[in-house]
Amino acid sequence: MNIVNILEEIEKVDGEIYERLNPRRAAMKSFFNMGKKISLAAMPLALGSMFQKAYGQTTLPTAVVDVLNFALSLEYLEYHFYNHALLGTDVTFTYPTAAAKTAITTIRDHEKAHVDLLIGALGSSARAPIAYADTDFRAGGTFSAVYSDYGTFLAVAQGFEDTGVRAYKGQAGNLLGSPVLQTALQIHSVEARHASHIRQMRTAASNGTAVYKPWVSLGASGQANDSGVAAVDAVYAGEDLTVQANANIVGIGGNAGITKAAAVESFDEPLDKASVVTIANLFLRDGKKL
Amino acid sequence: MTMKNNELETKSELREASLFDKTVGRRSFLQYAGAGAAGIALVAAGCKKDRGYENPTMNGGATLDFKDDVGVLNYAYALEQLEAAFYIQVANSNTQFTGANAAAKKAYFQDIQFHEIAHREFFKAALSTNAIGSLEVDFSSIDFTSEASVLGAAMAFEDLGVAAYNGAGPRIKTGAYLLLAGKIVSVEARHAAYVRDMISNGSFADLNSLAPLGANNAGGLDGALTPDKVLAIAGKYVKTKINVINL
Numbered sequence: 190m191n192i193v194n195i196l197e198e199i200e201k202v203d204g205e206i207y208e209r210l211n212p213r214r215a216a217m218k219s220f221f222n223m224g225k226k227i228s229l230a231a232m233p234l235a236l237g238s239m240f241q242k243a244y245g246q247t248t249l250p251t252a253v254v255d256v257l258n259f260a261l262s263l264e265y266l267e268y269h270f271y272n273h274a275l276l277g278t279d280v281t282f283t284y285p286t287a288a289a290k291t292a293i294t295t296i297r298d299h300e301k302a303h304v305d306l307l308i309g310a311l312g313s314s315a316r317a318p319i320a321y322a323d324t325d326f327r328a329g330g331t332f333s334a335v336y337s338d339y340g341t342f343l344a345v346a347q348g349f350e351d352t353g354v355r356a357y358k359g360q361a362g363n364l365l366g367s368p369v370l371q372t373a374l375q376i377h378s379v380e381a382r383h384a385s386h387i388r389q390m391r392t393a394a395s396n397g398t399a400v401y402k403p404w405v406s407l408g409a410s411g412q413a414n415d416s417g418v419a420a421v422d423a424v425y426a427g428e429d430l431t432v433q434a435n436a437n438i439v440g441i442g443g444n445a446g447i448t449k450a451a452a453v454e455s456f457d458e459p460l461d462k463a464s465v466v467t468i469a470n471l472f473l474r475d476g477k478k479l
Numbered sequence: 480m481t482m483k484n485n486e487l488e489t490k491s492e493l494r495e496a497s498l499f500d501k502t503v504g505r506r507s508f509l510q511y512a513g514a515g516a517a518g519i520a521l522v523a524a525g526c527k528k529d530r531g532y533e534n535p536t537m538n539g540g541a542t543l544d545f546k547d548d549v550g551v552l553n554y555a556y557a558l559e560q561l562e563a564a565f566y567i568q569v570a571n572s573n574t575q576f577t578g579a580n581a582a583a584k585k586a587y588f589q590d591i592q593f594h595e596i597a598h599r600e601f602f603k604a605a606l607s608t609n610a611i612g613s614l615e616v617d618f619s620s621i622d623f624t625s626e627a628s629v630l631g632a633a634m635a636f637e638d639l640g641v642a643a644y645n646g647a648g649p650r651i652k653t654g655a656y657l658l659l660a661g662k663i664v665s666v667e668a669r670h671a672a673y674v675r676d677m678i679s680n681g682s683f684a685d686l687n688s689l690a691p692l693g694a695n696n697a698g699g700l701d702g703a704l705t706p707d708k709v710l711a712i713a714g715k716y717v718k719t720k721i722n723v724i725n726l
Contacts, residue, residue, distance in 0.1 A: 203561065213634075219586075222512060230493070244707075255525075259665070288680055288681050289481070290679050292683075295681070295684065297682075298699070299684065299699035300699070301699075302696075302697060302698055302699030303698075304606075304702075306698045306700075308596055308701045335628060337668050341692070345591070349574075354665050357661075358658065358661040358662065358665065360660060361648070361657050361661045362654040362657060362658060364653075365651075365652075365654050368649075370648055370649050370657075370702065371645065371648065371703055372651050373703045374640055374644070374648045374661070374664070374701075374703065375645050375693075375694070375695075375698075375700035375702070375703050376646045376699065376700060376701075377661065377664070377665060377701075377702040378641050378644075378645060378664055378665060378667075378668035378702075379684055379686070379699055379700065379701045380665075380669075381664075381665035381666075381668035381672070381673065382668050382669070382683050382684040382701070383667050383672075383684060384669065384674035384682075385668070385669040385670075385672035385676075385683060386672050386676060386684070387675050387684040389676055389683075391672065402584075402587070402590070403669045403670075403672065403673040404590070404594070404666055405668045405672070417590075433601055433659065433662070434601075434655065435603055436601055436604045438597050438600075438601060439602040441597060441601065441604065442596070442599075442600035442603065442604075444593070444596050444597075444600065446593045446596070447593050447597050447600075448595060451590065451593040451594065451597060453581070454590060454593075454594055455594040455597035455598060455601075455663075455666060456597075456659075456662040456663060456666065457656060457661075457663075457665040457666055457669075458662065471497060
């Protein structure tokens, strides 16, 4: 008998067979390696159904629930931040171009998709929803012009996106071996694409007075925060790392072109949960903080 | 390409093992020559080549053995070699960028070049004696005198790189390596978004257009592809034969 044929036969009556054969269960690994080759095209799965298949929703590991709810909180914040910038009646800045508004709409839609995806995945374990009324994007006055000055709005947006990238990266290790890791990584890189574009929008909005690279570089005085906004120093703390896994990236391999700035740009750094919570709480009202 | 001894040893071990365990031979040998390689064909091909197959690495080639993290890191090393070589050739070709952003494009392509070299050299250092050799690239399909051709190729490389890291992440068994991959993939995503915006402003995260790479717009999810699919796409730019085993 051929194991591939067996799996194919099983698949006809049980479409979940490959999910049941979790590759991380050592005993099933070799079988899975065989079966996988015929299921390559059949693997894209909605996160929600993936959970049900892998575990059954009621038995989600606590550590995974915590990570996903943490991510959900951040996605709620990002969604409301952009959604209000598009729909809020107290928003007094105008978008300089139709393309700018379209870009913010695109990003808002992605954040909404992430919220919905995470809610679906968590099911009854999902945290209580965060409403716009629970937020304070003026951060108690630190960013009082966030909805009246386009530049301030973009500066805060950059902070959110760069924080989001760092937050997902910081949680990846907690998802090692989990079927949700793949999805978390796919959200993570979308946030990085957002950050890249917001940085370009900031450069454009400065009318030639400032340049914000699409990647996180060194600040003008060599500091970790390259955003030009000291109030978001916490977002960039530790982003100026130049040693990766004991390898000094500056000048690595005899490449003089890899300066300290290039070394910093080449690797984005994670941010631990406590630091991210501190940042997120700046934008949540008392009683609603994480 | 010069082969490292350890690769040859790995291959020898595999051949020895296959004498005792036929399934090793059956499930291995996904060989990528150029752009074609479909999952279904691989199993069948593996069956025909039990035991007595000729070891392709002996004729020059690189083997990516996905049985452990070394294989995944070498896979990343291979992709970073490809990307670095591309941007180095852009610089050497003095590709003329045009438009209002011409100077910025030239500067940022140089930035990206150094990022990719840093990634390449990082993996080389991290893998040490386990590193595969240097790949021979084939960029004959790219017109380096054409800005449009260069931007298009850069977009293809960056989007593919993002999908490759995203798809490889779940294979990584060590938390520290997963984090390192995460540190790099978001930089690749920043590159991808930038290059896309230079081609068409606002396309930085056009997930519908990335669907062939595994993106899902409804879920707000970026691309993710398994190594076999990534290598099938990248194969067009690589002369060196890349063999994949234990995927």
